Amino acid sequence: MATMSGASDAMPAAAAPQVDDVARWRRNLVVLILLTGGVKSTLAFTAVVPGLQLIAAEFHSAADSILSAQFVITLAPIGMALAGLIAGLFVRTSNLRGTMFVALGVSTIAGLMPLVIHNYTLLLITRFILGFSAVVADVAMTSVLAAYFTGGLRSKLIGFRQSISHISTVITMLASGWLAQHYGWRASSLLFVIPGILLLLAFVAFDRPISKERQEQAQDGPQVSLVQLLPLLLLSLIMALGHAMPHYQMPFLLKENGITDAELVSYVPALSAGVSILSALVFGFVYSRFGFATLVAASTLMGIGFIGSGLATSYEMILFFIVIEGVGAGWTMPFFLSRILDRVTTAQRNHAVGLTLASLFIGQFMNPFVTKPIRDAFGLHATFVVMGVGLILITGILGLIVIVRAKAKERALAAA
The missing domain is CATH 1.20.1250.20 (MFS general substrate transporter like domains)
Structure with missing residues (x-):
């Protein structure tokens, strides 16, 4: 088989494939x-x-x-x-x-x-x-x-x-x-x-x-404890929980806005999925240049999309904010798989990939149970706003992490 390799996370350009005698x-x-x-x-x-x-x-x-x-x-x-x-x-x-x-x-x-x-x-x-x-x-x-x-x-x-x-x-x-x-x-x-x-x-x-x-x-990173991956796995669960909002909750939000036409309702998750398709296509380009900041951008876009959808007063406004949400949603699942694979050794890879997929499935499964108490207490519109605000808060924390890491890296380079 041919060996094909790309750049590490720190390198913006992919290395040329190494070609052997395989057709x-x-x-x-x-x-x-x-x-x-x-x-x-x-x-x-x-x-x-x-x-x-x-x-x-x-x-x-x-x-x-x-x-x-x-x-x-x-x-x-x-x-x-x-x-x-x-x-x-x-x-x-x-x-x-x-x-x-x-x-x-x-x-x-x-x-x-x-x-x-x-x-x-x-x-x-x-x-x-x-x-x-x-x-x-x-x-x-x-x-x-x-x-x-x-x-x-x-x-x-x-x-x-x-x-x-x-x-x-x-x-x-x-x-x-x-x-x-x-x-x-x-x-x-x-x-x-x-x-x-x-x-x-x-x-x-x-x-x-x-x-x-x-x-x-193909081993990229040093040996790490799977316990060290728990923050990433928890983040993937939370982002998957938000990722399910357009499919699990949006039809009911539209109903509260007086939109009951099945065709119009179907356009919203379809639009989210369509934008996510295009977003995922450029994920590798974005991730190779921005690394961990890709998740910051994805969380921000999803948060804005949910807050806007919760406050929107027209069908067209909801479609506009769903486009914003879809861009971020298209980067979430590829990000976690890429990030985990970049951080583990060959021996850890199978366990880590399995845990990542499990956290994504569990997050989507949990969406109705997590949103129900919020919906019962404040209504469905407020649920979208709360979910959006939560993602924005996560973005703030992630942004601080990115800044701290960048400054630590600069200090290390200066000391060298």
Whole structure:
């Protein structure tokens, strides 16, 4: 395989790729697989959401058919969160390729199972397995990406990967809705042939084990305790909690503003996702130049977007502030993956990536529970304002950290 590397966080330009005797088409195929690997995780949601009403109708004998249908969604992210916490037990530097193959295969089979399973309990079990295996595959594929790319180039690819995940969410949601409408909710599971195709391509692209030497070459930082990563993991959880606002809370904010047209409501999260796609595409460029300050900018933009949306009096104003929010949202998830990978060694990488993904999933899951007491006490408009103010406060703290670090670095250089 070709060794491709970029600049470290302190270097603005990416180093030129080192090319060996591997064919270019195989290297391009590796990049394609790594960039599109997140599609399987989006399918865990998009393959069932459009058919929720049909799922509720099929399992109408349950005590609460709506809740039963919602459990079908919920079991996948529960599996995802658990997998993130313990993925390091499965994904090791010695078995990256094999784990990636197995996890892709299991997620493909589990995703296709609704085509043949008609028992509700078995359906829930396969959904849990799907979420678990999808994240194990994500951890393995992210570790593979970190083994082949470093620094600025790796950050750019992580940003591209996030953009492709956002795009696949829109496309697969539409495809799933069409399949469910014409052929029933089970037909949407056919979309899981996509990770199956990725698996077949992976067999071709990764024709040899990923050597320990290659992974150690991609090691960027000194040995750190995973406890030292807790501040970053906590920040990722908080930012993910805010990241979920346009999707979890915005439809209800629009309703309070008298906007109930389903088409108009759908435009808002779609606009946030669309702007996030474009924002994530330039993440590597921004991160390679500003480093930790990227999170300061992202938190500021999201905070302004939420405060503005909470105070907005018209639909057009909400759209304007959602654009601002979307720019910051597009940088959050790539930032934490890039930052964690920049700070850990090869041996720590799998545990750290898993914990990062778990914190992001848990943050999104916690959004309804964290916002409910604020909404009950002050109303939904105030909830957006409070969330925005909270992000701005975080920005202030992060800004101080950046300034202190910059001054310490200047003093160290002056002393040298």
